[in-house]
Amino acid sequence: MMPAHDSTSAMETNTPLPPGMVLGPDGKPCRTCTDWKGWSKIGKAAKAKKESKDSGSTATATAAAAAAGAAGSAVNGSTSTSTFDYEAECPPDKEILGRATWTFLHTMAAYYPDKPSTQEQSTMKSLLSSFSQFYPCGPCAEHMQKEMKIDPPKVESRKELSWWMCGMHNKVNEMMGKDLFDCNKVDERWKDGPADGRCD
Numbered sequence: 523m524m525p526a527h528d529s530t531s532a533m534e535t536n537t538p539l540p541p542g543m544v545l546g547p548d549g550k551p552c553r554t555c556t557d558w559k560g561w562s563k564i565g566k567a568a569k570a571k572k573e574s575k576d577s578g579s580t581a582t583a584t585a586a587a588a589a590a591g592a593a594g595s596a597v598n599g600s601t602s603t604s605t606f607d608y609e610a611e612c613p614p615d616k617e618i619l620g621r622a623t624w625t626f627l628h629t630m631a632a633y634y635p636d637k638p639s640t641q642e643q644s645t646m647k648s649l650l651s652s653f654s655q656f657y658p659c660g661p662c663a664e665h666m667q668k669e670m671k672i673d674p675p676k677v678e679s680r681k682e683l684s685w686w687m688c689g690m691h692n693k694v695n696e697m698m699g700k701d702l703f704d705c706n707k708v709d710e711r712w713k714d715g716p717a718d719g720r721c722d
Contacts, residue, residue, distance in 0.1 A: 544661060616659060623657070624691055631684040632713035634677075643677040650675050669693060684708045 545551060609618055635642055654670060657663035669690060676682035688705035695702055703711075715721035 544659075616662075619658065620662075627687055628684070628691070628708065628712040631680070631687045632709065634680045634683050636680045638677065638679070646677045646683065647675055665694075666690075684712070 614622065634646065638646070650670065654663055654666040657666065673686070673689070676686040685705055685708065688703060688708050692702045692705070710716055
């Protein structure tokens, strides 16, 4: 939900980390705060180091690193016969988690009541507050909490919540250099589908 920060500024470390790698609160690299490319660099280096230590052979470590690089190339779209599907087989990285999260949040807003009761409004506020505390990417969670203090969730109606969610998402899109979403299309995208019926 938020772009990666320079992890070395967040915590002193003796081991240089790949660009974009973010450390979690425990001081270890955070998978859900980092995209796959950054994360795989750590994995390749660790695998090569382990192979080198286990075998005592530099050649084995080089071969392991090359094999890991080939697997990474397959995931990133270069030619390979590998059928490895990172998204289906591995824990989510920052991008996968972010897409799934926004899908959930927008869809939840799209199906929120048009005229919610006082209890429903309170529950939604509580859900979003709790969600922002427990989101697995620490920097993303902190960003959401900060934004919610500046612009609290609008829970008085389905339309207001959908538009608020769209505005929050666009703030993240803008920070990440992505295109902004036209909030006039929230119902089309997350609830009703296009008028031409292609999603029916």
